[in-house]
Amino acid sequence: MGFEIKRRKTRTCMVGDRPVGGDHLVAVQTMTKTKTHDVEGTLAQIRGAQDRGVDIIRLACPDEKSADALPAIIEGSRVPIIADIHFAPGLALKALEAGVHCVRINPGNIKLALVQKIVALANDKGAAIRIGVNSGSIMPRKGLEVKTDMELEMADLMVDTAVQWCEQFDNWGFHNFKVSLKSSDVMTTVYTNREFAKKTDVPLHLGVTEAGMLQASTVKSSIGLGTLLQDGIGDTIRVSITGDPMDEVDVGYEILSALRLRKKNxxxxxxxxxxxxxxxxxxxxxxxxxxxxxxxxxxxxxxxxxxxxxxxxxxxxxxxxxxxxxxxxxxxxxxxxxxxxxxxxxxxxxxxxxxxxxxxxxxxxxxxxxxx
Ligand code: SF4
The missing domain is CATH 3.30.413.10 (Sulfite Reductase Hemoprotein, domain 1)
Known part of the structure; x- marks a missing residue:
């Protein structure tokens, strides 16, 4: 027997035809950096990332014209597409109608009735949802004076928030979702994901946000994602780099390959x-x-x-x-x-x-x- 990572047991979330979680290989994601309404430019980046072995592509959907471009992009892509709409419920609905395989939302920033509407439509369409909880969108509780306490308090709040959303989605009868708990701080990323992993069987998307340019991001992501992956935590990853999405895919594979979770050809x-x-x-x-x-x-x-x-x-x-x-x-x-x-x-x-x-x-x- 050699060294082997024992993966955390999770349910499986289907993003298009790509299973995330369960016993499936950790998926490598990147995000396009073109304007999404530029269909040709976006597809060129998607094809480049496909050639590098990317499993899932996320793209920003900040406005109506981006949402209008989605059908052509989905048609031209071999890999599943996630539309990132953050807190615009109308765009989430439009993206789902357009046939995206997953929407990434930050439900805390959307009225509950509209979150429920998005969940219902995702259910109808067979799409997945990524529940995104970011440290930046969690407000510190009042009355905190010591910084380290505040850090921990905020991290726990992120975990509680994510767990509560999972329970809410399950209660609505929708189970095809995954969660991301992201922070630009590596320690917070590791802590929140470890804590979340103890409490649920929901698949986790790992990433360190605003990780910086190639070198800084490679270091932060290798430490943050690598630590969690070595614990068996993490079902899909994105290395965020201020730069080329192809580097994001390459570094993602390097991390997984170093941990023997994926083999590069x-x-x-x-x-x-x-x-x-x-x-x-x-x-x-x-x-x-x-x-x-x-x-x-x-x-x-x-x-x-x-x-x-x-x-x-x-x-x-x-x-x-x-x-x-x-x-x-x-x-x-x-x-x-x-x-x-x-x-x-x-x-x-x-x-x-x-x-x-x-x-x-x-x-x-x-x-x-x-x-x-
Ligand atoms: S193989 Fe080893 S000794 Fe030779 S150049 Fe490379 S680092 Fe130096």
Missing amino acids: VEIVACPSCGRDEVDGGVETLARQVEERLRDYTGNITVSVLGCIVNGPGEAAEADLGIAGAKDAGYLFKGEHILRRVPNEKLVDEMMIELYKMEKERAAQQPETAGA
């Missing part, structure tokens, strides 16, 4: 480089070339990229293929075996040749395996 294991690095321009240049060449590769492969041969055979052993830099001509590995030395400028081309050879070998073995 292409894994590049690159050394960090040091004074022994003999690759022209450094190992980072070589790793980027490999990444670029494998961007559209749909098979499964692990490639190790090393700056020098010093630990080559050992470190390449766990990869399918490896390349290690050396003066003028680097080494090409298959598993722990050195295949040959190759002039540096041809290393990546030769690696690709070996990759396709490997594919042929695997394909040739398949009929025997099937018949065995």
